[in-house]
Amino acid sequence: MLHMRDVWVNWFEGEENGYNVCEFFEWRKEDRIELLDQVAVVKIHENLFDYIENSLQELPEELLADVYKQSYIRRKSQRVELEYCFLATDGNRTIVVDTIGYHTPVRKSRLVPRQEQQLLELVSGEPPREYYMDYLDCEKQYHILSPDPALMKGLIRKERQLKQILFMALDQLYHDAEEAEIRYWYTEWAPDKYLEIQQMNFEEAWNALYRDIQVSWSKKHEEYCLTMIKGQPFFEKLWELQQQDDNVKKNVR
Numbered sequence: 001m002l003h004m005r006d007v008w009v010n011w012f013e014g015e016e017n018g019y020n021v022c023e024f025f026e027w028r029k030e031d032r033i034e035l036l037d038q039v040a041v042v043k044i045h046e047n048l049f050d051y052i053e054n055s056l057q058e059l060p061e062e063l064l065a066d067v068y069k070q071s072y073i074r075r076k077s078q079r080v081e082l083e084y085c086f087l088a089t090d091g092n093r094t095i096v097v098d099t100i101g102y103h104t105p106v107r108k109s110r111l112v113p114r115q116e117q118q119l120l121e122l123v124s125g126e127p128p129r130e131y132y133m134d135y136l137d138c139e140k141q142y143h144i145l146s147p148d149p150a151l152m153k154g155l156i157r158k159e160r161q162l163k164q165i166l167f168m169a170l171d172q173l174y175h176d177a178e179e180a181e182i183r184y185w186y187t188e189w190a191p192d193k194y195l196e197i198q199q200m201n202f203e204e205a206w207n208a209l210y211r212d213i214q215v216s217w218s219k220k221h222e223e224y225c226l227t228m229i230k231g232q233p234f235f236e237k238l239w240e241l242q243q244q245d246d247n248v249k250k251n252v253r
Contacts, residue, residue: 001040001041001066001067001070002040002041002042002122002123002126003038003039003040003041003070003071004038004039004041004087004115004118004119004122005037005038005039006035006036006037007035007036007039007087007096007111007115008033008034008035008036008111008112008115009033009034009035009036009096009098009109009111010022010024010027010031010032010033010034010109010110011032011034011098011107011108011109012107012108012109013106013107014056014106015056015108016054016055016056016146017054017146017147017149017152018053018054018095018108018149019149019152019160020160021053021095021108021109021110022110022157023110024110024111024112024113026156026157028157034073035073035074036071036072036073036082036085036096037072037073037074037079038070038071038072039071039085039086039087039096040066040067040070040071040085040086040087041086041087041089041119041122041123042063042066042067042086042087042088042089042129043088043089043090043091043123043126043127043128043129044063044088044089044090044128044129044131045090045128045130046090048060048088048090048131048133049088049089049090049093049095051133052088052095052097052105053093053095053108054140055105055140056104056105056106057104058103058104059084059097059099059103059104059105060131060132060133061103062131062132063086063129063131064084064099064103066129067084067085067086068083068084069081069082069083070085070086071085071086071098082098083099083100083101084097084098084099084101084102084103085097085098085099087111087119089119089120089123090128091120091123091124091128092120094110094111094116094119094120095108095109095110096108096109096110096111144167144170144171144210145167145168145171147163147164147167147214151163151214151215154216155217158242159217161242162217162221162222162225162239162242163217163221165225165229165235165238165239165242166213166221166224166225166228167214168235168238169225169228169229169232169235170206170209170210170213170228173185173206173228174206178202179201179202179205182202182205182206182209183197183198183200183205185209185228186200186205186206186208186209186212188224188227189209189212189213189224190212225239226239
C-alpha cells in the first residue's frame with residue numbers, strides 16, 4: 001500500500017457532486033483545513049473514481065478493507081488512526097476521502113497543487129487496483145436539487161452556491177405556490193413575456209421559468225434570487241453565509 005505524508009485537506013461534508021468539492025484556489029479562510037499525518041493511496045479505474053467523486057453510496061468492501069486504519073491525523077501530541085480514509089486517483093484526477101467510520105464517502109477534499117503533482121508522480125508506474133461493484137454502471141440522475149454539472153460549468157464557488165440557493169427556492173415555489181404566484185415570478189424574470197405568461201398554466205409557467213434561469217449565472221440571476229428569498233430566514237441565512245469573505249486560503253503551500 002502506497003502512502004503520502006503531511007497532506008493538507010479541506011473537508012467538504014455530505015457532497016454528492018464533485019463540483020462542490022472545491023479546488024485549492026477556491027478554499028476560504030473559514031474552511032475546515034486539516035493536516036493529515038499519513039494517507040493511504042489507491043489508484044483506481046475512472047468509473048470508480050467518478051462514482052466516489054459524484055455519489056454518497058457505499059464503497060467497495062475490498063477497498064475499505066485495503067485502507068482500513070492505514071491513515072492517521074495528528075491531534076495535539078497524539079497520532080490518531082482514521083478508520084477509512086484514503087487518497088484516490090485514476091492517474092489524472094485526485095480526491096481525498098474520509099468515511100468518518102461509515103462505508104460511504106462522507107467527507108471529500110481536493111489536494112493542494114504541489115501535493116497533487118507528487119501523487120500523480122507516485123502512482124505513474126502503478127496499475128489501477130480492481131474493485132468489483134455491481135452497481136457502478138448505474139447512471140446518476142440529476143435534478144433541481146442536485147443539478148447537472150453542465151449547469152455549474154465555468155462558475156466560481158460563490159456563483160455555484162448562490163445558484164443552488166436559487167434552485168432550492170424555485171423548488172419550494174413549485175410545492176407551495178399557486179398558479180398566479182408562479183406567473184408573477186416568471187413575469188419578474190421575463191417582463192417582456194407578460195402576455196405569453198398570462199396564458200400559461202402552473203406547469204407551463206414553472207417549467208419555462210426553470211428552463212430560463214438554469215442557464216449560466218449573471219447579476220440578474222443574483223438579484224432575482226435575493227428578491228425571491230426575501231423574508232425567508234432559512235434561505236436568507238444561506239445567502240448571508242455566501243456573502244462572507246471569499247478570500248482563498250493563502251498560507252498553505
